[in-house]
Amino acid sequence: MDPFVYLNGKHWEIIYCCVCLKSIEKVKRPEMKDKFEFGEQLEYFYPLLDMIFDYLSDKDLDNVMQVKKSWAAVAERILRKRSKPxxxxxxxxxxxxxxxxxxxxxxxxxxxxxxxxxxxxxxxxxxxxxxxxxxxxxxxxxxxxxxxxxxxxxxxxxxxxxxxxxxxxxxxxxxxxxxxxxxxxxxxxxxxxxxxxxxxxxxxxxxxxxxxxxxxxxxxxxxxxxxxxxxxxxxxxxxxxxxxxxxxxxxxxxxxxxxxxxxxxxxxxxxxxxxxxxxxxxxxxxxxxxxxxxxxxxxxxxxxxxxxxxxxxxxxxxxxxxxxxxxxxxxxxxxxxxxxxxxxxxxxxxxxxxxxxxxxxxxxxxxxxxxxxxxxxxxxxxxxxxxxxxxxxxxxxxxxxxxxxxxxxxxxxxxx
Incomplete structure (x- = not known):
């Protein structure tokens, strides 16, 4: 086990942990930093469109597939991911x-x-x-x-x-x-x-x-x-x-x-x-x-x-x-x-x-x-x-x- 020492009030304590893991919570989704305009510019800021579509239900994805071919390609890719283990x-x-x-x-x-x-x-x-x-x-x-x-x-x-x-x-x-x-x-x-x-x-x-x-x-x-x-x-x-x-x-x-x-x-x-x-x-x-x-x-x-x-x-x-x-x-x-x-x-x-x-x-x-x-x-x-x-x-x-x-x-x- 790996020991870790930290300060608790005025006392140092040694804590033994069975394993040390790095948090992956903050890398689950990339942060959105670029400015953008809705409409035609939306899909050019990768992976912004993927991030937005990823929150949509399967029914909503079926609807956005009717908007344009590029949107349909993104929606189909997300639907395939959802069906896979x-x-x-x-x-x-x-x-x-x-x-x-x-x-x-x-x-x-x-x-x-x-x-x-x-x-x-x-x-x-x-x-x-x-x-x-x-x-x-x-x-x-x-x-x-x-x-x-x-x-x-x-x-x-x-x-x-x-x-x-x-x-x-x-x-x-x-x-x-x-x-x-x-x-x-x-x-x-x-x-x-x-x-x-x-x-x-x-x-x-x-x-x-x-x-x-x-x-x-x-x-x-x-x-x-x-x-x-x-x-x-x-x-x-x-x-x-x-x-x-x-x-x-x-x-x-x-x-x-x-x-x-x-x-x-x-x-x-x-x-x-x-x-x-x-x-x-x-x-x-x-x-x-x-x-x-x-x-x-x-x-x-x-x-x-x-x-x-x-x-x-x-x-x-x-x-x-x-x-x-x-x-x-x-x-x-x-x-x-x-x-x-x-x-x-x-x-x-x-x-x-x-x-x-x-x-x-x-x-x-x-x-x-x-x-x-x-x-x-x-x-x-x-x-x-x-x-x-x-x-x-x-x-x-x-x-x-x-x-x-x-x-x-x-x-x-x-x-x-």
Whole structure:
């Protein structure tokens, strides 16, 4: 931890902070310094027009697109940014704390944020936030996220993992892991994203409790589950409900055992949703029954501790074949922290999914199954098990020494 000394009245105090971060609040938007005239001159003072349009609603942007071609080009660019996912990475390099983002960090349509936080930093300790060269503030990490990263009234969660190793592009390859990585998801047409804590024991006694989050007229297309303990003996009650009218092959599943989960409602009071030790944190992507939105999610399990590059390439090629990629996509890699020779997995994933940001976390137990498989491949899956008094046959879903990949894509189909 880094010590900082400051004067408090007549006494000097030494404050230990888990990490020192530079404020990015003041560089969110460029300041407007030039004089201008409205009308024809407005668009010549870059990025003034972008800044103004960025505050408009989607409906208002549709209207300004009718004014002139140059305005339409700016409005279309902003609408494209709003429909894409956004990521922010904070990492250390040569003793410095650096930030990288996807270039659309402050788009307006963000509805949900996931923050993957490395275990080697303590959420309950203070960070030192530098606003200027000789001034800093102390605050908890969650306060910092609410102020500088998740700067809108949207819900967000913080998942504390043994290690965060994402892969966004070849020029931002962070081999030693990030301090934290943040994913913002926009509103996905036809898809509802829900984050909730689920008590499987209570769900067994009263299955209707799930309807608080997933309505009877909704189908789950992707499910992510995170807990601090083994959920093998209890999660089958959740599967019994969500697989009542569908099959495991139609639902992407991923998750694992982490060190901690916190769910926040980003309101002025920064309310944390209280979670008991008997509850499992779930993120579900659902659609209305009978509707087919421009959305797809798949998951794949890569088993084995020391797979060769050729074997990994074959596995990820099969994952690529199982999904129709669209204009927007994200990937999630959940990997056993004790697995060896795992660094090249992200590189090979990037070769097959070059435009898909991959969020990587290491866990102490992996959860997932293979989805969207051809019918002739379903029977080849690892030996299934039948929970007691349950008529539904579920595939194996908990592993060791493995990596779980989940890919989510939406929007217009990309022509190959």
């Amino acid at each position: 956004c990521w922010v990475s904070c990492y250390q390099e040569n003793g410095r704390v650096l930030f990288k983002d996807s270039g659309n960090m402050h788009f307006s349509n963000g509805t949900t944020a996931f923050i993957f936080f490395g275990k080697h930093y303590n959420l309950n300790e203070y960070i030192s936030l530098h606003e200027e060269i000789h001034s800093f503030q102390q605050m908890k990490f969650v306060e910092y996220c609410s102020r500088e990263i998740v700067s809108r009234n949207i819900n967000f969660c913080v998942l504390t993992c043994p290690k965060v190793v994402s892969y966004f592009s070849q020029d931002i390859e962070i081999r030693n892991g990030s301090i934290f990585d943040t994913l913002f998801l926009p509103e996905i047409p036809g898809i509802k994203t829900i984050m909730f804590n689920c008590n499987f024991s209570k769900l067994k006694r009263n299955p209707a409790l799930l309807e608080t989050y997933i309505k009877p007229n909704e189908e789950v297309k992707c499910l992510l589950v995170f807990d601090e303990s083994d959920i093998r003996s209890s999660i089958d009650f959740l599967f019994k409900i969500i697989l009542k009218e569908t099959t495991a092959n139609e639902i992407a599943l991923g998750g694992g055992i982490t060190h901690g989960v916190k769910l926040f409602k980003n309101d002025p009071k920064l309310t944390e949703q209280i979670r008991s030790r008997h509850e499992t944190f779930c993120i579900a992507f659902t659609k209305q029954k009978g509707e087919e939105p421009d959305f797809q999610a798949v998951s794949r399990v890569i088993e084995g501790n020391e797979l060769s590059r050729r074997e990994l390439n074959k596995e990820l090629m099969e994952l690529r074949k199982s999904i129709v990629m669209r204009s927007n996509s994200i990937g999630l890699r959940i990997c056993c922290q004790a697995k060896r020779r795992k660094g090249k997995e992200s590189l090979i994933f990037n070769a097959h999914f070059p435009n898909t940001p991959l969020f990587g976390v290491e866990v102490e137990g992996e959860v997932g199954w293979n989805s969207n498989l051809p019918q002739d491949k379903v029977a080849e899956q690892p030996e299934s098990f039948r929970p007691k008094r349950c008529k539904v046959l579920y595939p194996k879903f908990q592993y060791e020494w493995s990596s779980i990949f989940v890919v989510i894509t939406w929007g217009n189909i990309i022509e190959m």
